[in-house]
Amino acid sequence: MLKIKTHFPEFHSDLIERFWIIENTEVETKVVIPPSQYINIIFPIGTSNYKRNESWVTSPQIEGISLQNNTITYPPNTKVFGIRLFAYGLYPFFQFAGKEIMDTSIPIQLEGFPFITEHKSDDALIKKLEKTILSHFSVDRYNEIKPILNFYQKFRWNDENESIERFCKDSETNYTSLNRLFSKVIGISPKKFERLIKFRKSLCSIIDSQEQLTSIGINSGYFDQAHFIREFKLFLHQTPSEYKKMIKEADKESNIINYNFKLH
Helix, strand or coil: CEEEEEECCCCCCCCEEEEEEEEECCCCEEEEECCECEEEEEEEECCCCEEECCEEECCCEEECCECCCEEEEECCCEEEEEEEEECCCCCCCCCCCHHHHCCCEEECCCCCCCCECCCCCHHHHHHHHHHHHHCCCCHHHHHHCHHHHHHHHHHHHCCCCCCHHHHHHHCCCCHHHHHHHHHHHCCCCHHHHHHHHHHHHHHHHHHHCCCCHHHHHHHCCCCCHHHHHHHHHHHHCCCHHHHHHHHHHHHHCCCCCCCCCCCC
């Protein structure tokens, strides 16, 4: 059984979604992670390692946003620390190109982030690494990504149907400029990112609520049920009803479908 500890940042919560520690003290555990708009900086602690899909990870990594399922395997006695950032959240701290890390995990060496061999306590470790990442913050790069930040806030938390054209008009920008910024920072177009946001909204509701699928589709911003099913299948190769059934079966068998934290 995985033990998960999370800590919400005191600063830059519009960039850093949370800090987390996962520890597996028992049998090998596999976690299926659905497509996600988050970036993770991950540090295996001590001699810990884990498997991402079919590749073993033994050193600090950056995981980019994903448009596909990924399976993480945690052996017994594994402990890893992570910093989960929004899709645009990495750029004000470290200038990685979005396309460089999208749908993959790459080893990294970041200044001030040594291999973690020991620590006094989990809370002390979180505080130390929170202070370290904040030391890399760039105001100029933060100001550069503000249109993407505003885009995410608009499309993630607005239950009404919103169009990119209207967003561009309201924010006094044009799609060409917005697309250029998205390609640089995130690695995908605004339109594709908007589709990922809608998918994650629907996924969150399927996992955490008792709403009917028809309501979930509408509340996630889809035009109709056919649109909802088509887009959901694009990301998971399953219909919403098939995925909901799989979750129920997994709950009965005590399997872990995702490390949720609370999907957003």
